[in-house]
Structure formats: structure tokens, C-alpha cells
Amino acid sequence: MKRILVFLGMMVGLASCSSYDYYSVSNKPVNSAKYRTYAWLPESRSKASSTYDNDIATDKIVDAASEELNKRGLTLNNNNPDLLIKYTAVVNKETKVYEEPMYYNPPPRLSPRVGYYRGRAVYYYAYTDPFPVYVGSRARKMQVKAGSIMIDIIERKSSKLIWRGWAEGEVNDPQKAINDIPTVVANIFKKLP
Secondary structure, three states, rough: HHHHHHHHHHHHHHHHHOOOOEOOOOOOOOOOOOOOOEEEEEOOOOOOOOOOOOHHHHHHHHHHHHHHHHHHOEEEEEOOOOOOEEEEEEEEEEEEEEEEEEEEEEOEEEEEEEEEEOEEEEEEEEEEEEOEEEEEEEEEEEEHHHHHHHHEEEEOOOEEEEEEEEOOOOOOOOHHHHHHHHHHHHHOOOOOO
């Protein structure tokens, strides 16, 4: 019984994996020896959809990112920070092309056959139902909502971007997208050197 519960837990965990792709680019390593404090910049108004344009999504992004920064030894200091943190969350409608395979099913037929029984030829008909034949693929276009969450880390003294991490994925269910924010932000910060 215990094995079944463990197996079911693993299956639920695998099924709940996010469908996001994670990327990052870095100019300098962000280490806690050089940088000790951070502060948040005001959010930018570049949102293209109402999915992430609410206080709940904003709080989840800021809380999850702050937790990840605190794990790395940085502390929040709004007066004199070493790093400035900024996020951008966007949802756009995109056209995605899917390739659908196409098959040809030949009609079943009766085919004449020859068999031998005790040295004599016996003629009979056999029913043949051939297998479907792959003949190519057809492109199908679908409208999807593509979402991305981008987190920038800026060095305050030089005002240069030193790290950018982002996640891109399909956002078809707004409630699930907002509930997945902490996991997505944690996975973005896994790319932080």
C-alpha cells in the first residue's frame, strides 16, 4: 500500500511539472561576497494581458523572487542597495503551427488466392484489410497565449544589467498560471550563477 501511495505521489509530481522553458544570460556572476543588499524597482507597465496585471500576481512574483534572493544571502535594503531587481510579466497571443500526420486507409478487398491440398490446386478468395499508409503531414495553426516572466538584476553603481532570467510557456488557464508563479520564479533563479 505504501509503495502505491509513493508511486501515485511521483505520478502527480511528474504531471504537475511546468510546461515553461527557462533561460538566462549573465554579464557578471552574482555572488553574495560582492553584493549583499537589493531593492525592488517599480514595476513596468508593459503587460499585454490581464493575466499577470493584478496585485495577486505582483505579490507572488515579488515574494517568490525575494525568497530566492534571501536564500542566496542577500537582504532587502531600500535605502542603499547593491542590486536593483525588476520584473516584467507579459502574455501575448501567438499563432502556433502544429504538424498533424495524415494517413491513407486503402479499402478492404477480396483477393484471389491459390492453395494446394493433396497435390491439387484449390482456388479461393481471401479478405485483406491493409494497414494505413503514412502519406505526409498537414500544418494546423492554433491561437495560443504565450506568457513570459522576466527578472532583471541591475548593479546600482554602474546602472548595468548583470543578469536576466526568464521563463516562457503557454498560459491557457489564468488561475493555473498565477498559482504556478512561485514554482516558475524558483526555476528561473536556478539559472542564477
